[in-house]
Amino acid sequence: MNGRNFIYFIKEGIKGIFVHGFMSFAAVSVIVACLIITGTFSLVVMNVNVLIDRVEDENEILAFVDDSLDDTEALALVTEIAAVPNVASATFVTRDEALDEWAATLPEDYRDMMLTGITSADLRHRYVIKTEDLSRAEETAAEIAEIDGVEVQFDPRLSDATLSMQNVIRIVSYILAVILFIVSMFMIANTVKLATFDRREEIGIMKIVGATNSFIRWPFVIQGALLGLVGGAIAFFVQWGIYNYACNLMLNYVGLEMLGDELISFGSIAIRMLLIFIGVGFTVGVLGGSLTIRKFMRV
Amino acid sequence: MVVFNNVSKTYANGTKALKGIDLRVEDGEFVFFVGPSGSGKSTVVKLITAEVDPTEGEMLVNGFDLSKLRRRQIPALRRTIGVVYQDFRLIENMTVYENVAFAMRVIGEGSRNISKRVPIMLDLVGLAHKSRRYPRELSGGEQQRVSIARALVNNPQVIIADEPTGNLDPARSGEIMDLLRKINDLGTTVIAVTHEKDIVNSFGKRVVAFDGGRIVSDARDGYYQV
Numbered sequence: 001m002n003g004r005n006f007i008y009f010i011k012e013g014i015k016g017i018f019v020h021g022f023m024s025f026a027a028v029s030v031i032v033a034c035l036i037i038t039g040t041f042s043l044v045v046m047n048v049n050v051l052i053d054r055v056e057d058e059n060e061i062l063a064f065v066d067d068s069l070d071d072t073e074a075l076a077l078v079t080e081i082a083a084v085p086n087v088a089s090a091t092f093v094t095r096d097e098a099l100d101e102w103a104a105t106l107p108e109d110y111r112d113m114m115l116t117g118i119t120s121a122d123l124r125h126r127y128v129i130k131t132e133d134l135s136r137a138e139e140t141a142a143e144i145a146e147i148d149g150v151e152v153q154f155d156p157r158l159s160d161a162t163l164s165m166q167n168v169i170r171i172v173s174y175i176l177a178v179i180l181f182i183v184s185m186f187m188i189a190n191t192v193k194l195a196t197f198d199r200r201e202e203i204g205i206m207k208i209v210g211a212t213n214s215f216i217r218w219p220f221v222i223q224g225a226l227l228g229l230v231g232g233a234i235a236f237f238v239q240w241g242i243y244n245y246a247c248n249l250m251l252n253y254v255g256l257e258m259l260g261d262e263l264i265s266f267g268s269i270a271i272r273m274l275l276i277f278i279g280v281g282f283t284v285g286v287l288g289g290s291l292t293i294r295k296f297m298r299v
Numbered sequence: 300m301v302v303f304n305n306v307s308k309t310y311a312n313g314t315k316a317l318k319g320i321d322l323r324v325e326d327g328e329f330v331f332f333v334g335p336s337g338s339g340k341s342t343v344v345k346l347i348t349a350e351v352d353p354t355e356g357e358m359l360v361n362g363f364d365l366s367k368l369r370r371r372q373i374p375a376l377r378r379t380i381g382v383v384y385q386d387f388r389l390i391e392n393m394t395v396y397e398n399v400a401f402a403m404r405v406i407g408e409g410s411r412n413i414s415k416r417v418p419i420m421l422d423l424v425g426l427a428h429k430s431r432r433y434p435r436e437l438s439g440g441e442q443q444r445v446s447i448a449r450a451l452v453n454n455p456q457v458i459i460a461d462e463p464t465g466n467l468d469p470a471r472s473g474e475i476m477d478l479l480r481k482i483n484d485l486g487t488t489v490i491a492v493t494h495e496k497d498i499v500n501s502f503g504k505r506v507v508a509f510d511g512g513r514i515v516s517d518a519r520d521g522y523y524q525v
């Protein structure tokens with residue numbers, strides 16, 4: 001394909017879009033809708049993943065060391081705990097450190113009052129244990145409890161149900177993406193098909209005077225690609241608006257303010273989102289465009 | 300040059316359109332194809348342009364061996380052939396000039412070549428003064444001239460006209476055939492399918508007669524038999 005043919009193809013492709021303006025509008029709308037549905041799902045999944053990661057970090061098993069053990073014995077327990085499968089780390093925290101940490105979490109105004117009469121002697125040494133696989137944490141906690149001289153406290157902040165829910169959302173969003181991709185593609189294919197129908201006589205002449213198949217194909221592929229690109233770009237900006245609107249809504253909602261720092265900001269993923277939307281739009285368009293004209297290529 | 304060696308064509312529905320055709324058309328010849336409706340004339344045309352494949356036999360068209368022709372080579376073959384149809388097949392929303400230029404444009408010719416060559420062709424067919432008209436503003440004879448200009452513009456070795464005068468009155472028909480003869484005199488091979496006895500007889504050119512999918516006569520300075 002040389003330069004002057006390229007200009008010709010672009011011109012013809014654009015012509016094809018405007019000849020059936022309404023159909024083109026419909027195709028672009030469908031692409032926009034599909035991209036936004038998929039995009040919204042992905043944004044939800046991304047945010048859920050971030051939240052789960054954060055909660056996972058906080059999800060720890062506490063193993064209190066029995067007061068009957070002296071400090072050396074208490075420190076020695078680490079080898080036994082670390083040997084338990086699925087234990088990622090076991091950090092020893094003395095009773096003094098534990099008290100300090102606890103104090104730090106209390107509101108300043110009430111701290112002294114709440115700590116009155118409490119000394120580190122009231123607390124026990126403990127191990128703070130993190131697991132590799134959170135979904136097996138309960139099992140791991142039970143195994144640690146078997147070790148002599150420790151008492152385990154584990155209250156899971158994330159149940160197995162939450163974790164499997166996360167997987168379900170992820171799988172649903174993949175399936176949805178594939179379905180919507182195919183829907184958009186056929187939408188473009190149909191729009192381009194109308195254009196090929198209008199121009200069947202031209203195509204007939206092109207074939208009989210010896211135009212190559214690729215020459216005949218290009219304007220339609222470009223038509224599809226342009227529709228897809230426009231759809232991708234529009235979807236990006238609409239998605240941006242929707243996302244920020246939804247974030248604001250949630251933050252102003254009583255009880256959800258604490259999500260403030262946790263939500264992914266659109267700005268941080270805008271470039272990636274734009275590239276994906278435009279890339280997907282382009283691919284959908286090219287595939288849709290090529291799909292339609294395949295049958296014209298025989299004879 | 301067009302060579303058929305024992306060529307048969309049976310369509311998918313079982314119709315035996317051609318049965319063992321042997322034919323040789325030399326470069327520079329003018330040949331009429333005549334014969335009753337359904338005798339296979341248009342099938343020969345479609346075989347030459349590779350719109351249909353032969354069921355049997357060997358074919359050579361302008362140096363292309365059609366039995367070995369790959370799909371991707373078809374455009375190259377077709378650039379050596381100019382086809383003229385009974386119904387003109389002009390594009391309605393293009394001017395006369397654009398219709399002819401279109402044939403060059405779509406095989407990748409540049410605009411400099413196009414603007415040089417299209418006027419020459421329109422002049423040859425006597426339509427230079429109507430280059431900005433649309434097909435609907437022209438008579439049938441004029442539309443057929445445009446389609447002849449389009450067939451010629453890429454400088455083919457052979458022009459094939461399938462009943463080019465089928466939609467025209469006798470006077471226009473004579474003019475179109477005269478134009479084809481002029482083109483032949485300029486060196487292009489011409490194959491014309493026709494039912495016009497008077498014209499065939501007055502031209503004194505080679506006449507190949509078809510009937511029932513066979514060639515029933517091939518007369519060098521022939522006239523319309525049957």
Ligand SMILES: Nc1ncnc2c1ncn2[C@@H]1O[C@H](COP(=O)(O)OP(=O)(O)OP(=O)(O)O)[C@@H](O)[C@H]1O
Pocket residue numbers: 310311312314315316334335336337338339340341342343
């Ligand atoms: N695409 C096709 N499929 C099936 N049969 C066909 C096809 N095209 C032509 N035929 C048949 O093949 C035979 C030869 O047809 P062809 O068009 O070659 O005849 P022709 O000599 O050009 O006739 P006419 O003078 O009416 O144009 C006819 O019986 C016709 O019905």
Ligand SMILES: [Mg+2]
Pocket residue numbers: 340341342461
């Ligand atoms: Mg015919």
